[in-house]
Amino acid sequence: MDYLDAKHKFIQAWGTLGSNWGINKAMAQIHALLIISPEALTADEIMDELQMSRGNVNMNVRALMDWGIVTKENKVGDRKDYFVADKDVWELARQVSRERRKREIEPIIKVLSQVQVVEGSGKKVDEFKAVTGELKDFSEKVDGVLDKFVKSDQNWFVKLLMKL
Amino acid sequence: MDYLDAKHKFIQAWGTLGSNWGINKAMAQIHALLIISPEALTADEIMDELQMSRGNVNMNVRALMDWGIVTKENKVGDRKDYFVADKDVWELARQVSRERRKREIEPIIKVLSQVQVVEGSGKKVDEFKAVTGELKDFSEKVDGVLDKFVKSDQNWFVKLLMKL
DNA sequence: CTGAAGTTTCAAAACTTTTTGAAACTTTAT
């Protein structure tokens, strides 16, 4: 397989994976492009490479910076912004876990806690309390694991794998 | 909080969580309704409760059955289909992991393997191989953990938590 | 066989999200 094919295939696949997980395709593709690029890229280079408008690139590059997985660089004597993705896959996974935990697991735990205090009795209420209670326990366990993961180093994960 | 408020709040939250994770909101809401319901429900009851059309309910109930987290029941002397969600949260998590692994992790591993065989040399190709190689290793590790999880019982997970 | 009850399908409509591109804004050099 030649480099261009491989690159396109990877960018496409990463975009699709992103979409399936609720991440904007453009955002995932820009990330894919940056992560395989040995050099920092400008907005124009990204626009050109991925055939996207300036506005779209700008918006999604900012989202990536928001997630903490892409940073802006500057070169002396050049006013353009250059973007780089963190190349460390472990760091990427940690950062993504951190963000999704904050944005999605924590809110659902909050709701599950709130609805736990439902009053009254009867079959429906009992079932409701039982199920939401279990979901809450489970979510908290997952949250705990993610928290560990987020605070860990790569080594921790490798050691964990050994134990399985 | 009274039961109806709690129920609506939970259904809404579950729908939102679903959307964030690439699952159709209607599908997540139907699942939410079924999982807290002590009785199996008919399509009409779901339509009524969630204010959705028959087509929408039918399509999403089928998707839930496809995922293996909802089943159809029948009652003697009644032609209607009754739907029940599995109440076991661990089983739910396992089933969801199994499906997403099959649908999303495996395809990306496949692509990462394919693009690994890129030919040629130079900075770009080297970087590409390095990064996609690391992503592949990482994905395979995650895949392995999920595989263990999918094949495990609840006890395994609790023991694992102890080790952390 | 016929009709009633239930289920499924699917094209069109509604809705949501993403993308564009041009205008406004900011920064820097002269």
Next chain:
DNA sequence: ATAAAGTTTCAAAAAGTTTTGAAACTTCAG
């Protein structure tokens, strides 16, 4: 102060997804 280069914003358009509802289909009882 001006102009050039770059960046950001945002309303409108396009694309994508979900939902509807009515028609087609299936199954069963009489």
